[in-house]
Amino acid sequence: xxxxxxxxxxxxxxxxxxxxxxxxxxxxxxxxxxxxxxxxxxxxxxxxxxxxxxxxxxxxxxxxxxxxxxxxxxxxxxxxxxxxxxxxxxxxxxxxxxxxxxxxxxxxxxxxxxxxxxxxxxxxxxxxxxxxxxxxxxxxxxxxxxxxxxxxxxxxxxxxxxxxxxxxxxxxxxxxxxxxxxxxxxxxxxxxxxxxxxxxxxxxxxxxxxxxxxxxxxxxxxxxxxxxxxxxxxxxxxxxxxxxxxxxxxxxxxxxxxxxxxxxxxxxxxxxxxxxxxxxxxxxxxxxxxxxxxxxxxxxxxxxxxxxxxxxxxxxxxxxxxxxxxxxxxxxxxxxxxxxxxxxxxxxxxxxxxxxxxxxxxxxxxxxxxxxxxxxxxxxxxxxxxxxxxxxxxxxxxxxxxxxx
Amino acid sequence: xxxxxxxxxxxxxxxxxxxxxxxxxxxxxxxxxxxxxxxxxxxxxxxxxxxxxxxxxxxxxxxxxxxxxxxxxxxxxxxxxxxxxxxxxxxxxxxxxxxxxxxxxxxxxxxxxxxxxxxxxxxxxxxxxxxxxxxxxxxxxxxxxxxxxxxxxxxxxxxxxxxxxxxxxxxxxxxxxxxxxxxxxxxxxxxxxxxxxxxxxxxxxxxxxxxxxxxxxxxxxxxxxxxxxxxxxxxxxxxxxxxxxxxxxxxxxxxxxxxxxxxxxxxxxxxxxxxxxxxxxxxxxxxxxxxxxxxxxxxxxxxxxxxxxxxxxxxxxxxxxxxxxxxxxxxxxxxxxxxxxxxxxxxxxxxxxxxxxxxxxxxxxxxxxxxxxxxxxxxxxxxxxxxxxxxxxxxxxxxxxxxxxxxxxxxxxxxxxxxxxxxxxxxxxxxxxxxx
Numbered sequence: 001x002x003x004x005x006x007x008x009x010x011x012x013x014x015x016x017x018x019x020x021x022x023x024x025x026x027x028x029x030x031x032x033x034x035x036x037x038x039x040x041x042x043x044x045x046x047x048x049x050x051x052x053x054x055x056x057x058x059x060x061x062x063x064x065x066x067x068x069x070x071x072x073x074x075x076x077x078x079x080x081x082x083x084x085x086x087x088x089x090x091x092x093x094x095x096x097x098x099x100x101x102x103x104x105x106x107x108x109x110x111x112x113x114x115x116x117x118x119x120x121x122x123x124x125x126x127x128x129x130x131x132x133x134x135x136x137x138x139x140x141x142x143x144x145x146x147x148x149x150x151x152x153x154x155x156x157x158x159x160x161x162x163x164x165x166x167x168x169x170x171x172x173x174x175x176x177x178x179x180x181x182x183x184x185x186x187x188x189x190x191x192x193x194x195x196x197x198x199x200x201x202x203x204x205x206x207x208x209x210x211x212x213x214x215x216x217x218x219x220x221x222x223x224x225x226x227x228x229x230x231x232x233x234x235x236x237x238x239x240x241x242x243x244x245x246x247x248x249x250x251x252x253x254x255x256x257x258x259x260x261x262x263x264x265x266x267x268x269x270x271x272x273x274x275x276x277x278x279x280x281x282x283x284x285x286x287x288x289x290x291x292x293x294x295x296x297x298x299x300x301x302x303x304x305x306x307x308x309x310x311x312x313x314x315x316x317x318x319x320x321x322x323x324x325x326x327x328x329x330x331x332x333x334x335x336x337x338x339x340x341x342x343x344x345x346x347x348x349x350x351x352x353x354x355x356x357x358x359x360x361x362x363x364x365x366x367x368x369x370x371x372x373x374x375x376x377x378x379x380x381x382x383x384x385x386x387x388x389x390x391x392x393x394x395x396x397x398x399x400x401x402x403x404x405x
Numbered sequence: 406x407x408x409x410x411x412x413x414x415x416x417x418x419x420x421x422x423x424x425x426x427x428x429x430x431x432x433x434x435x436x437x438x439x440x441x442x443x444x445x446x447x448x449x450x451x452x453x454x455x456x457x458x459x460x461x462x463x464x465x466x467x468x469x470x471x472x473x474x475x476x477x478x479x480x481x482x483x484x485x486x487x488x489x490x491x492x493x494x495x496x497x498x499x500x501x502x503x504x505x506x507x508x509x510x511x512x513x514x515x516x517x518x519x520x521x522x523x524x525x526x527x528x529x530x531x532x533x534x535x536x537x538x539x540x541x542x543x544x545x546x547x548x549x550x551x552x553x554x555x556x557x558x559x560x561x562x563x564x565x566x567x568x569x570x571x572x573x574x575x576x577x578x579x580x581x582x583x584x585x586x587x588x589x590x591x592x593x594x595x596x597x598x599x600x601x602x603x604x605x606x607x608x609x610x611x612x613x614x615x616x617x618x619x620x621x622x623x624x625x626x627x628x629x630x631x632x633x634x635x636x637x638x639x640x641x642x643x644x645x646x647x648x649x650x651x652x653x654x655x656x657x658x659x660x661x662x663x664x665x666x667x668x669x670x671x672x673x674x675x676x677x678x679x680x681x682x683x684x685x686x687x688x689x690x691x692x693x694x695x696x697x698x699x700x701x702x703x704x705x706x707x708x709x710x711x712x713x714x715x716x717x718x719x720x721x722x723x724x725x726x727x728x729x730x731x732x733x734x735x736x737x738x739x740x741x742x743x744x745x746x747x748x749x750x751x752x753x754x755x756x757x758x759x760x761x762x763x764x765x766x767x768x769x770x771x772x773x774x775x776x777x778x779x780x781x782x783x784x785x786x787x788x789x790x791x792x793x794x795x796x797x798x799x800x801x802x803x804x805x806x807x808x809x810x811x812x813x814x815x816x817x818x819x820x821x822x823x824x825x826x827x828x829x830x831x832x833x834x835x836x837x838x839x840x841x
Contacts, residue, residue, distance in 0.1 A: 001751060009751045010407065012493075013725070013734045014500040017572065023503070071474075072521060078477045079513045085484060086506050089499045097407050097492035098752075104410035104489035108420060111482040118474045168408050169754045173767045176411035176774055178489065330732055335504035335572035339511075346511035349541060353518045356538060360530045367526075369534040377537040384544040391551065398577040402565050 003162045004321040010094035015328035018336045020091050024310065024324055027087035032306040034084055035192065036299065037077035038148065042193060043200015043232070044069045045141040048124065052134035058221055060129050067137060069203070070121045074144075078114075091324035095158035095317070102157060102167050104178030110150045117143030145193065152189045153181045159316045187247040194243055195302070197236035198277075202294050204229025205280075209291035216364045223286060230287035233294065234277035241274060255315050262311040266304035273301045338391075345383050352380040406723065406750035407492045409774045414787030417490035418721075418779055422704060424479055424486045429699045430595075430692070431476025435516070436550050437596030438468045439523075439543035441623060443536055445616070450532045456609055458527060460616050464603050465524045473517055491779060493723040494714040501566075502556050505576065509552040515545040547589070554585045561706065562643060563716050570731030583638035590630035597624020597673060598695050602688025610681075617680035624673040624691075628666060642709075649709045649818050658708075661701030665694040711780075711818035720820035722776045738823055746824040750775055760827040769835025772828050776820075783839060795840035806833035 001009070016023065044066045051063025088096050100107045120140035127133035157164075160183060167182045168174050208226035211217050244267070251257050258264075276297055280290045287294075314324065355376070360367035369377070410417045442461050449457040487495040499506070519542035526535060555576035559566065566575030600620025607613040642650070672691055676683045712720050717727040718734075724746075725737045740749065747753050747760070753771060760768045773783055773791070782790040800806045810829050814821030822829055 006751045009749075012496045012500045014497060014729075014732050016500055017504060026507075075473050075477060075517055075521070078481060079510075079517050082481060082484075082510050082513065083507065085481070086499065086503060086510070089488075089496065090503050093496050093500075097488060097496060100485070100488050101408040101410055101492060104408075104417070107485045107489050108424075108482075111424070111478060111485055114478050115475060118478065122470065122474070164408075165752065165754070168752055173757065173771055174408070174752070174754065174774070176409045176778075178408075178410040328733070330570065332504070332570075332572045335502075338572075339504040339507045342508045342511045346515055349515050349545070350518055353515065353522050353538060353541060356530065356534060357518075357522045357526070360526050366528070367530045367534075369531055374533065377534060381537055381540050381544070384541065384548065388544070388548060388551065394573065395577045395581065398573050399582065402574060402577070403579050 006165075007094045007161060007320055007322050010098065012093050015330045016090055017330060017332035019329060020325045020327040023087050023090045027084050027091070028306045028310050029303070030080060030083035030087065032299075032303045034077055034080040035306070036199060036302055037073050037080055038192070039196045039199035039302075040203055041070055041073045041077055041144060042141070042148075042196025043198070043203060044073060045121070045137065045144060046197065047200055047204070049134055049137040049141055052129075052137055058224060061221070062225055063133070063137075064125075064128065065207070067121065067124045067133070070140065071118075071125060074118055074121060091327065092158065092313075094322075095161065096154070098161070098164055099154050099158035101178065102164060103153065103181050106150055106178070106181060107154070110147055113143050113147045113150070117147060148193060149184070149189060150181075152192065153184055156185055156188060157183050159313065161317075161320055185247075185250070187243060187250055190243040191240070191247050194236055194240045198233045198240065199298060201229040201232030201234075201236060202291070202298050204232070205288050205291040206295055208288035210358075210362065212288060213362060214364050222288065226286065226288035226291070227281075230277065230281040230284070230290075230294075233298075234274070234281045237270075237274045237277050241270060244270065251312070252316075254319070255312070257312055257315060260308070260311050260315065262304075262308045266301070266308040269301050269304045273297050342387065345387060349380040349383055352376045406746075406752060406775055408752045409778060410489045411774060411778050411783070413784050414782050414790075416778065416780060416782060416788045417486075418707075419788055421483070421486040421490040422707060424482045426696070426700045426703050428476065428479040428483055429703065430696060431472040431479065433592045433595035433695075433699075434468055434599050435472035435476060435520075436546045437592040437627075438464060438472075438599060439539050439546065440593075441596055441600060441620070442468075443539040443543060445619075446532075446536060446539060450536075456612050457616075459609060460604055460607055460612055462524075462527050463607070464600070465520070465527070467599065467603055469520050469524050473520055477513075477517070491714055491721075491723055494719055497715050497719055498556065498560070501570075501572065501575065502559070504572065505552055505556055509549050512545045512549045512552070516542055516549070519545060550588055550592070551585065554588060555581060557706075558584050560715060561646065561710055563718075567717050567727070567729055568731060570729060579643065580638065580641045583634065583641045587631060587634040587638045590627055590634050592627070594624050594627030594631055594669065594673075595695050595699075597621060597627055598669065598688070598691035600624070601672075601676065601683060601691050602685070605683040605688045606685045613683070614680045617676050617683040621673040621675075621677035621680065625670060625677060628670045628673065632666075645817065646709050649711060650705070653708045653711070653818055654705060658701050658705050662698055662705070665698035665701075669694045669698070708818075712820040722779050722820055724776070724820065724823050726820060738821070741823040742825065744825075745828055746772060746775060747828060760825075760831045765831045766835050766838055768828070769831035769833070769838075772824060772832040773835055776823065776832075791836055792840040795836050800837060800840070803830060803833040803837055806836050 048063045048066035048070060051059040051066060117140050120136045120143060124133050124136035124140055127136060163182070167180070205226045208222040208229070212219065212222055248258060276294065280287050280294060284290055317323070356369070356373065359373070412420060442464055445457050446461050449455060449461070484495070519538055523535070523538045523542055526538070558578050558580045559575045562578045562580045563575050564578030566578070597620045600623065601617060604613055604616040604620055607616065669691060672687060672694070676687065710716065714721045714723065718725065718729055720726045724741065725734065728735045747758050747768060757764055757768045757771050777783070777791060780789060781794070782788050784790060785792050795806060798805070798809060800809065807829055810822040810833060813819045822832070824832070
């Protein structure tokens with residue numbers, strides 16, 4: 001069976017309920033948010049370990065808040081990771097499933113490693129500034145990096161369908177143990193890991209910007225943290241440029257990816273980001289004043305990079321006559337409306353919760369919500385109740401129509 | 406067909422079952438906890454009792470860490486485990502229910518933001534705002550149940566979906582409402598067990614007594630209403646599933662549902678009457694009983710779906726055995742019986758695609774991996790071990806085993822053998838060889 005035929009055999013026969021380009025766009029968007037949080041976690045975890053090792057009042061305090069930030073960003077990255085994990089299975093099902101099956105034991109191992117990493121990161125917080133915090137923090141960081149390596153392997157194996165059968169076959173039949181990891185690219189892995197330090201740097205700048213207006217803020221410490229952040233952002237982005245070039249050089253010859261417009265655009269934005277960080281770090285007095293612009297810029301670049309990687313994935317798989325956009329579509333307007341309606345409603349509710357967090361964290365004492373925030377809260381609760389009523393009503397109507405009383 | 410993951414003794418399906426059952430523990434905590442927490446918090450505000458907030462803080466921290474660390478991870482873990490246990494099945498579900506899961510994901514985002522904000526803003530924001538955040542969490546968390554029950558029940562009773570292929574026709578199927586009610590009421594019994602576990606270790610005697618009593622009453626109410634809902638749920642099951650239930654329900658599984666529930670009710674009754682006697686061991690015992698009951702219920706739910714993993718569409722060994730005209734999909738059985746599973750399955754080494762004298766046992770093992778290993782261990786010990794089954798049947802030659810394979814389609818919970826006569830013979834010889 002040749003590779004294109006093998007892929008066709010594997011593809012789900014059901015088709016998909018909406019236009020594939022929509023799933024692709026959602027996959028790229030949600031993956032970008034996920035990887036930003038992954039980056040933030042790696043960056044914060046590295047800063048927490050460094051801070052514990054460096055000691056002194058400034059670093060001890062910063063390490064404590066970085067360790068706490070790790071636990072929150074891991075929770076968020078897991079939930080944000082659910083969406084791209086879902087959408088990849090819709091438009092790249094043969095690749096994702098085959099890759100996972102070939103290293104199946106590690107798919108379960110990934111889960112256990114993440115649980116251990118999460119536990120270690122909580123242990124690091126619980127230790128506070130007592131001995132052992134650095135050790136737990138380092139353990140958490142090492143385990144996060146290992147989990148990232150596994151995700152990299154699953155994604156990378158998925159791009160090499162021509163090698164799947166040779167990985168699976170053995171002289172006596174097949175290797176169904178799923179205990180082997182078959183393919184790893186250091187350049188590609190580094191491309192995902194190094195930005196952790198850049199995002200960690202931006203996170204430090206944002207933190208200083210956010211805490212500065214508080215009455216009890218230590219402005220000297222915030223200035224210093226922001227400066228460390230801008231330095232990290234610049235140097236890590238420079239290193240990322242080197243890793244990116246390395247990765248580009250080892251891509252399969254036939255792809256000619258350096259000519260791809262999405263790559264050119266994302267590379268241009270990447271260099272612009274490097275220039276921006278150079279300006280902020282070397283020529284700006286208070287880097288935290290550029291925190292919002294820096295965060296916006298890095299989000300934009302991550303989005304562009306994710307789009308470029310998606311173009312690269314399409315180029316890889318086009319060699320095997322596969323296109324994620326060539327799916328059989330059986331339109332299901334009802335469930336599509338359910339998702340987009342819920343998404344819109346969800347953003348209003350989520351924004352309320354985050355706005356409350358934002359505002360309450362900026363005051364030193366107890367936060368009292370003003371009339372606008374109170375009204376927004378009532379709307380948020382009302383929207384959730386309305387969702388339940390509408391869906392329950394729909395359910396009752398469908399049940400009565402299909403199954404009687 | 407994808408590559409197979411053979412888990413010696415256990416089977417990949419059992420790994421999925423273990424993760425899925427574990428996942429229920431943090432999920433039920435998440436869906437039930439906040440209703441109790443905001444009730445207690447509003448009492449604290451109304452009656453001027455800040456001491457009650459000590460319990461709320463510890464309870465919320467449990468939700469935060471257990472539900473949103475281990476719960477979130479095991480939730481993702483179910484997807485990974487389902488992928489490596491039955492990739493075609495999870496693919497079939499996702500290709501139909503992707504928007505359902507995506508909808509649930511929106512509520513996950515709200516939940517996780519809300520629980521962090523709720524926990525970290527206790528005493529730091531005004532009471533009304535804090536209660537609103539709690540309310541948002543409680544509603545969003547329960548809404549995830551509203552969504553997932555549609556997909557879970559679809560896997561048991563797909564409603565009119567096979568003929569229409571429409572999302573809501575499968576989602577709001579004949580067991581949807583009974584199971585939603587069953588899970589909603591039972592979650593309060595589980596929530597009560599967690600209240601017991603957290604409150605029993607409280608330092609403030611007055612708070613401990615009050616909260617243990619309230620949690621025990623909540624647990625008792627959950628068990629009582631859950632019992633009634635279970636009766637409704639059982640009566641809603643269609644006939645083929647009832648006959649599966651009669652055939653497959655072992656005394657262990659039945660006892661595993663009844664005894665833990667009865668013991669849990671007894672614990673709740675004792676501590677509702679004498680809340681001061683509650684100690685941390687009582688909470689641990691209650692949670693162990695919950696796990697045991699959930700394990701038996703979820704195992705039973707999995708068992709009674711057989712021989713399908715998606716009813717009337719895909720068998721538990723992932724061969725498509727039914728037509729879904731609305732989606733343009735037809736059964737693979739005739740084609741496999743004509744051409745052979747070794748020829749049609751994608752991940753079969755070329756030298757095993759045709760059965761020959763030189764490769765008979767290896768080809769037979771390949772067929773066993775593809776068609777049997779999802780539910781049966783190929784080792785002597787473990788889950789439904791095939792060597793032991795063959796020995797029990799008293800088969801002495803390949804013909805005996807082949808005739809057993811012929812009869813599989815007549816057993817209500819077994820998928821039929823799919824493949825050519827040569828493949829059947831090779832499988833029979835392989836099964837015989839491992840049973841000696």
